[in-house]
Amino acid sequence: MLRSANVRIEPRKLRDNVGAPLVFLAFFVLLWKIALWEGWVEDNIIPHPEDVVTSFFDLLFGDVGVWDDIGATLWEAVAGFILGSAFGIALAVPSALSPLMRRMLQPYAIGLQVTPRIAIAPIIIAWAGFGYSSKIWIAAIIAFFPVYVNALTGILTVDEDAREMFRSLGASRLQTFLRLMVPSSLPVLFAGLKTASGLALVGAVVGEFISAERGLGVLVQQFSYQLAVADAFAVIVMLMFLGLILYFTMEWLERITVFWLHDKRLVARTRRRAERARRKSARAAGVEPRLGDT
Amino acid sequence: MLTLRSRTVTLLATTALAVGACGGDDDEPSGDGQASQGGEPTEIVFSQPTPPSLLFYPPLVAEQLGFFEEENVKAELAPAAEEIPSTAFLENGDADIALSDVDEIVIARSKGGEQVVVFSPQHSNTAGTVVPADSEIQAFGDLAGRKVGLASEEDTSIFQAQLQDAGLSKDDVETVVVGTSGATIANVLEEGEVDAYVGAVSDFTALQANGVQLRNITPEGIDEIDGNPMAVMPATLESKREALVGFLRAWAKAQYVGQVKPEVVEAIVREEVPAEWRNEAVGEAALQTAIQLFEPDDPERIGDVRPDVWETGQDLLASVGIIEEKVPIEQALDDQLVEEINDFDRAEVEAAADAWLQENG
Numbered sequence: 001m002l003r004s005a006n007v008r009i010e011p012r013k014l015r016d017n018v019g020a021p022l023v024f025l026a027f028f029v030l031l032w033k034i035a036l037w038e039g040w041v042e043d044n045i046i047p048h049p050e051d052v053v054t055s056f057f058d059l060l061f062g063d064v065g066v067w068d069d070i071g072a073t074l075w076e077a078v079a080g081f082i083l084g085s086a087f088g089i090a091l092a093v094p095s096a097l098s099p100l101m102r103r104m105l106q107p108y109a110i111g112l113q114v115t116p117r118i119a120i121a122p123i124i125i126a127w128a129g130f131g132y133s134s135k136i137w138i139a140a141i142i143a144f145f146p147v148y149v150n151a152l153t154g155i156l157t158v159d160e161d162a163r164e165m166f167r168s169l170g171a172s173r174l175q176t177f178l179r180l181m182v183p184s185s186l187p188v189l190f191a192g193l194k195t196a197s198g199l200a201l202v203g204a205v206v207g208e209f210i211s212a213e214r215g216l217g218v219l220v221q222q223f224s225y226q227l228a229v230a231d232a233f234a235v236i237v238m239l240m241f242l243g244l245i246l247y248f249t250m251e252w253l254e255r256i257t258v259f260w261l262h263d264k265r266l267v268a269r270t271r272r273r274a275e276r277a278r279r280k281s282a283r284a285a286g287v288e289p290r291l292g293d294t
Numbered sequence: 295m296l297t298l299r300s301r302t303v304t305l306l307a308t309t310a311l312a313v314g315a316c317g318g319d320d321d322e323p324s325g326d327g328q329a330s331q332g333g334e335p336t337e338i339v340f341s342q343p344t345p346p347s348l349l350f351y352p353p354l355v356a357e358q359l360g361f362f363e364e365e366n367v368k369a370e371l372a373p374a375a376e377e378i379p380s381t382a383f384l385e386n387g388d389a390d391i392a393l394s395d396v397d398e399i400v401i402a403r404s405k406g407g408e409q410v411v412v413f414s415p416q417h418s419n420t421a422g423t424v425v426p427a428d429s430e431i432q433a434f435g436d437l438a439g440r441k442v443g444l445a446s447e448e449d450t451s452i453f454q455a456q457l458q459d460a461g462l463s464k465d466d467v468e469t470v471v472v473g474t475s476g477a478t479i480a481n482v483l484e485e486g487e488v489d490a491y492v493g494a495v496s497d498f499t500a501l502q503a504n505g506v507q508l509r510n511i512t513p514e515g516i517d518e519i520d521g522n523p524m525a526v527m528p529a530t531l532e533s534k535r536e537a538l539v540g541f542l543r544a545w546a547k548a549q550y551v552g553q554v555k556p557e558v559v560e561a562i563v564r565e566e567v568p569a570e571w572r573n574e575a576v577g578e579a580a581l582q583t584a585i586q587l588f589e590p591d592d593p594e595r596i597g598d599v600r601p602d603v604w605e606t607g608q609d610l611l612a613s614v615g616i617i618e619e620k621v622p623i624e625q626a627l628d629d630q631l632v633e634e635i636n637d638f639d640r641a642e643v644e645a646a647a648d649a650w651l652q653e654n655g
Contacts, residue, residue, distance in 0.1 A: 065568065122377060
């Protein structure tokens with residue numbers, strides 16, 4: 001293991017985070033090929049994996065020009081996620097602080113969640129129009145519930161001992177909310193945000209199936225119509241990559257926001273603070289600080 | 295280090311950005327409906343059941359050959375799936391003109407709607423019923439006791455009407471919705487999971503281009519019903535008449551190009567919708583089908599409305615109880631614009647097409 005002041009390269013981490021998924025992918029592709037060789041599935045329903053790979057790169061770098069469609073779907077998903085999350089958090093906070101609000105809002109939030117999206121999508125489109133707005137609203141509606149539920153749960157499950165300590169120290173309700181409840185709820189909230197990021201992508205595609213000029217959902221339909229199944233699957237792979245990007249973006253945001261959950265980060269922060277304090281003291285004493293001195 | 299306050303501000307700013315993105319109006323029809331002032335083109339929002347597609351080539355061709363520009367019209371497409379009645383977009387003002395279905399218009403009017411068909415570009419039905427080529431089913435009446443796949447629930451009413459016409463009831467046939475995915479349709483037909491399929495002619499074309507041999511058993515009278523007539527609300531017809539005529543004239547010109555210069559249409563749609571040419575055989579077959587569907591009964595009256603076929607359509611819907619009371623068909627159709635729409639120099643249109651091909655071919 002190489003070590004510098006703050007950087008370590010861990011081969012085990014590389015093996016776990018990259019190697020393990022690749023091994024599973026290889027196993028899955030092998031199973032896929034066996035299914036096709038043995039005739040368990042027809043290749044006009046499930047294409048050969050190598051055809052999917054060829055289509056994937058051909059669509060990205062060939063004449064079809066799918067980047068506008070990728071951009072459209074990504075924009076709808078991200079905007080819908082932000083909008084749905086904002087509403088989820090905005091409604092979860094009063095629901096957590098007021099049992100009356102909670103009783104008022106909860107049945108409708110659950111109702112919205114269990115309503116089939118394909119049923120409300122045409123209504124949304126009729127209301128919001130044909131442009132990006134309708135797809136963004138559909139994505140927002142789908143992303144709303146996990147954020148609402150997780151934010152509500154996170155705020156409601158604050159450690160009672162900590163809450164009692166704040167009370168005994170004379171903290172106001174606002175202080176308790178901002179300094180205790182919000183930080184305590186962040187881990188659970190981020191779990192909901194990670195779920196919602198993928199769901200927002202689903203919502204964007206559902207909206208595109210109903211009404212869109214462009215987008216990855218439109219491409220799936222166009223390729224399915226032509227029986228170009230390898231192309232359709234390649235677009236699905238693109239959607240998977242978009243979903244992964246969104247998920248890992250939320251995971252990265254979680255790591256920098258909820259840093260105390262990740263021990264190594266906490267240790268690194270503590271070490272950096274200690275190093276800064278040591279250098280400050282050394283300069284104050286007129287001694288040139290040396291790297292690594294304790 | 296970011297404080298909680300600064301993180302909150304960032305979050306709120308991002309949320310405001312998202313709200314602004316979805317609250318902005320990027321797709322409503324232009325407000326005043328008056329003829330363009332100072333040379334500004336008038337926006338016409340038209341609804342069709344697909345995204346930009348070679349199956350509906352006229353607006354693509356009209357845009358590329360400058361026909362909309364000549365008519366001082368800005369055409370905005372509002373695509374919506376078949377599951378959404380286009381008549382709803384006309385009623386709530388989301389679209390100025392919509393490609394609809396005969397049954398949608400008749401049903402909407404029977405419920406008090408005021409939609410009026412002013413232009414009917416396709417003088418044959420875009421839907422039908424097919425069986426595998428080697429099937430023992432020879433005619434629609436042979437479907438008794440069989441299982442039929444439907445493209446969507448939307449096809450149920452017209453399918454029941456066809457059954458009635460053939461002397462069958464809906465209880466004589468089992469139906470199942472199989473969707474519109476080409477691979478799925480091919481699989482259920484070839485595996486015998488369904489004995490027949492009710493869907494769009496364009497779906498049949500794609501299947502046949504991929505080697506799935508089919509036979510069309512759509513009853514003759516049904517075959518002649520207009521596909522995708524274009525309807526407007528009377529208020530829009532009054533307030534945007536000039537722009538609507540311009541839009542439809544540009545459409546008619548493009549439709550004419552398809553009849554006389556199909557190679558130009560092919561060149562344009564290959565450029566405009568390359569995703570629809572991933573399967574060359576399907577692309578070519580679909581374009582040929584589209585051009586055939588847009589072939590008018592009378593070349594001098596592109597888009598003519600035909601009361602007799604509408605009466606047939608309404609009779610079918612009434613026979614199965616889809617509508618309780620028939621509506622006066624003459625009130626649902628208005629051919630006052632057809633002559634004006636067809637008032638263009640066909641030689642000039644052909645010359646424009648040739649010029650485009652020379653420049654871009």
